[in-house]
Amino acid sequence: MILRTGANTMKTSYDCVVVGAGPAGGTAAAIVASAGHETLLLEREAVPRFHVGESLMPEAYWPLERLGLIDRMKQSGWQQKKSVQFVTHTGKESEPFFFREHDERECSTTWQVERSEFDKMLFDRAAELGAECRDRMRVTDILFDSAETPDQPPRATGVVVRDPDGKEHTINARVVVDATGQQSFIAGRLGLKEVNPNLKKAAIWTYYKDAVRGDGDNEGATIILNTENKNTWFWFIPQSRGITSIGCVADHEYLLKGRGTPEEIFGEELAYCPGLAPRLENATRVGKFTTAKEFSYMTRQHAGPGWVLVGDAFGFIDPVYSSGVYFALEMGVRAGDAIIEGLQSDDLSGEQLGKWSGEFKAGAERIRKLVHAFYDKDFSIGRFMREFPQYRGNVTDLLIGRVFTDDAGRMFPDMQQSIENTRQQKLAAAKEMNA
Numbered sequence: 001m002i003l004r005t006g007a008n009t010m011k012t013s014y015d016c017v018v019v020g021a022g023p024a025g026g027t028a029a030a031i032v033a034s035a036g037h038e039t040l041l042l043e044r045e046a047v048p049r050f051h052v053g054e055s056l057m058p059e060a061y062w063p064l065e066r067l068g069l070i071d072r073m074k075q076s077g078w079q080q081k082k083s084v085q086f087v088t089h090t091g092k093e094s095e096p097f098f099f100r101e102h103d104e105r106e107c108s109t110t111w112q113v114e115r116s117e118f119d120k121m122l123f124d125r126a127a128e129l130g131a132e133c134r135d136r137m138r139v140t141d142i143l144f145d146s147a148e149t150p151d152q153p154p155r156a157t158g159v160v161v162r163d164p165d166g167k168e169h170t171i172n173a174r175v176v177v178d179a180t181g182q183q184s185f186i187a188g189r190l191g192l193k194e195v196n197p198n199l200k201k202a203a204i205w206t207y208y209k210d211a212v213r214g215d216g217d218n219e220g221a222t223i224i225l226n227t228e229n230k231n232t233w234f235w236f237i238p239q240s241r242g243i244t245s246i247g248c249v250a251d252h253e254y255l256l257k258g259r260g261t262p263e264e265i266f267g268e269e270l271a272y273c274p275g276l277a278p279r280l281e282n283a284t285r286v287g288k289f290t291t292a293k294e295f296s297y298m299t300r301q302h303a304g305p306g307w308v309l310v311g312d313a314f315g316f317i318d319p320v321y322s323s324g325v326y327f328a329l330e331m332g333v334r335a336g337d338a339i340i341e342g343l344q345s346d347d348l349s350g351e352q353l354g355k356w357s358g359e360f361k362a363g364a365e366r367i368r369k370l371v372h373a374f375y376d377k378d379f380s381i382g383r384f385m386r387e388f389p390q391y392r393g394n395v396t397d398l399l400i401g402r403v404f405t406d407d408a409g410r411m412f413p414d415m416q417q418s419i420e421n422t423r424q425q426k427l428a429a430a431k432e433m434n435a
Contacts (some may be wrong), residue, residue, distance in 0.1 A: 003310055009189065010163075010171075011132075012038075012189070012334065012361065013038075013158075014038045014039060014040045014132075015032070015039065015175065015374055016032045016037055016038070016039045016175045016176075017158065017159055017171055017177070018032075018039065018041045018042065018131075018310070019042050019142075019177065019178055019180055019185060020044075020178070020313070021122070021135065022131045022179060022180045022181060022312075023118070023122060023164075023311065023328035023332065024118055024310040024311025024314075024328035024331050025066065025177065025311065026119060026339045027063060027328070027331075028176075028310055028332040028333075028336045030112070030125050030126040030129045030342070031066070031333055031337065032069075032131070032336050032343075033129045034129040034130065036341045037320055041131050041153070042140045043123070043133075043135040043136075043137065043161070044135075044136070044137065045124050046135050047120050048116035049116060049119070049133040049266070051119060052203075052247075052290070052292070053117065053322075053324050054237050054245050055222045055322035056322070056326060057107070057110065057323060057399070058081075058099050058108050059326055060105075060110055060325065060326040060401070062329055062330075063326075064254070067157040068125070069121065077112065078112060079111065079219075079220045080108045080110070080111060080112075080181065080241050081222060082094070082221070082260045083214075084097045084224070085220040085221045085222075086223075086224050086274035086381050086382070086397045087224070087226065087276075088226055089226040089228050089419065091230070091275040093275065094381065094385075096214065096221055097392075097396050099429025101396070102393050102397065104410045108400070112238055112408075113238075113239075114341065120248075125224045130141070130237075133413070136163075136164045136355050137161050137162070137163055138159050138161065139162075139209060139404040140162055140197055141159065141160040142156060142159055142186055142189060142259040143157045143159060143170070143172075145329060150399050155304035155306045156173070156175065156176040156307035157172060157306060158172040172395075174343065175306055175307070175308070175339050175342070175348055176306060176308075177307075177310060178307065178309045179314050179332075181313060181395070182312045182316060182409055183313070184299070184309070184311075185313070186307055186313070187309060187313060192298050193298075194297060194300055196296040196297060197286055198375075199294075199295070199317075199371070200252045200253075200293075200295050200296070200374070201251060201294040201295065201296070202249070202250065202252040202255045202291065202292065203247050203249045203292050203294050204244060204248050204265060204266050204290070205235075205245060205289070206246060206289045207245055207246070207285070208284065208285050209244075209285075209286045210242055210283045211238075211283040212278065212280075212282075213244070221238070222236070223275075224236075224320060224377050225273055226273070227248075227271045227273045228268055228273070228274065229272065231249070231250055232249065232254075233250075234246060234247065234270075234273055235249070235319065236276065242285065247319075248265075248266060248267070248273075248288075249318075249319060249320070252295070255292070256382060257435045258364070259307065262289040262290070263291045277300065283416040291411035294316075294319060296371075298315040299313075299315055302357040302361075303351075304353075306348050308338070308350075310328070310331040311327075311331060312324070315364070317340045317367055318371045319366065320371055321374075323367045323401065330360070334356035334360060335353070337356070340355055348355055354406055359404060363403035363404040363405075363408065364403070364410050365410075366398060366403045367403060369415075370398055373415055378415050378422040386400070388414050391414065394407075394408070400415040425432065
């Protein structure tokens with residue numbers, strides 16, 4: 001049963017309060033509640049609600065299996081995703097990276113979800129597992145006690161929440177999970193956010209019906225397409241019912257400063273994308289244009305006494321490889337397990353609640369390196385595969401989301417060498433031309 005209103009029935013104390021019911025928050029609430037701990041999941045908007053970020057990595061299979069949701073995913077009717085494909089600035093298409101060629105198990109097929117329905121499924125599952133789930137509840141403050149020493153961060157003790165009728169309630173909690181997305185409530189409050197100056201991006205996106213997709217098992221592929229000058233790239237994410245999510249991403253200053261409306265900018269960039277324009281010739285736009293900042297950031301500290309960050313509140317890399325939802329689910333599971341262990345041992349220190357964060361960051365850093373290479377104009381995934389074909393499996397691993405193994409990053413030294421070789425070739429050609 002999902003409780004959405006009726007603040008008079010809401011208790012004043014819980015073992016765990018989760019703020020934000022996206023993939024990270026919904027998962028964390030479900031995991032903690034499944035262990036029998038009193039858990040409150042709060043969402044400020046009405047559920048279901050719209051959100052971008054529709055493409056899953058195949059490794060999302062494992063947190064979804066942990067939640068008991070694989071059968072529901074199969075029955076959802078969402079577009080299956082079996083591959084990723086790249087299209088160069090000239091319109092040349094790479095060979096698809098089919099996940100099953102690297103791993104024949106069922107987990108190599110994933111989904112292109114509709115986030116309003118997907119997030120609601122997680123919200124409902126948390127309720128089924130015992131969490132009290134409420135939407136239209138705005139958290140206005142996180143409560144902290146005083147730090148014991150000057151270098152010790154304060155302990156989170158609860159939240160202040162405003163119900164749909166405008167009444168405020170103080171809720172005590174042994175643990176507060178911040179899953180507030182890029183708002184990152186606690187990180188903002190404590191000054192923990194660090195923006196990556198090299199990945200200050202913005203995105204404009206909309207939806208089309210009847211866009212031309214790939215063939216056969218490549219029909220549901222996420223396609224990443226470059227524009228002619230490589231200043232912008234487009235995502236192409238096929239969804240169910242013939243709808244495709246299409247967005248363009250570029251440096252924030254380039255994309256939005258001193259230009260026209262989002263629709264005009266989108267149209268200008270589309271004209272520079274030879275790989276995408278033919279796919280939309282007979283398609284009909286069925287959504288409005290939406291704009292968002294996609295600034296990449298990380299938090300210096302991910303947990304403290306009585307609190308932990310998950311999902312985009314923990315950090316955000318970039319949308320290019322669709323890692324966001326999988327990472328959110330994975331963080332929800334890992335943080336949930338750490339909270340359960342901490343509640344059972346009465347150790348709710350930052351070290352306990354964030355014990356998973358070091359390994360997680362090491363894996364996420366491999367995706368970050370791949371993102372930086374993607375934005376380097378001297379890097380080409382096709383050229384790298386021709387130079388180092390032995391790494392095709394390694395690249396596929398990263399696209400699958402299999403980043404938490406010791407050898408996941410073994411290709412990066414040679415990838416950097418490939419980039420450096422290209423730079424040297426360009427310098428030599430320029431010198432020869434000017435000689």
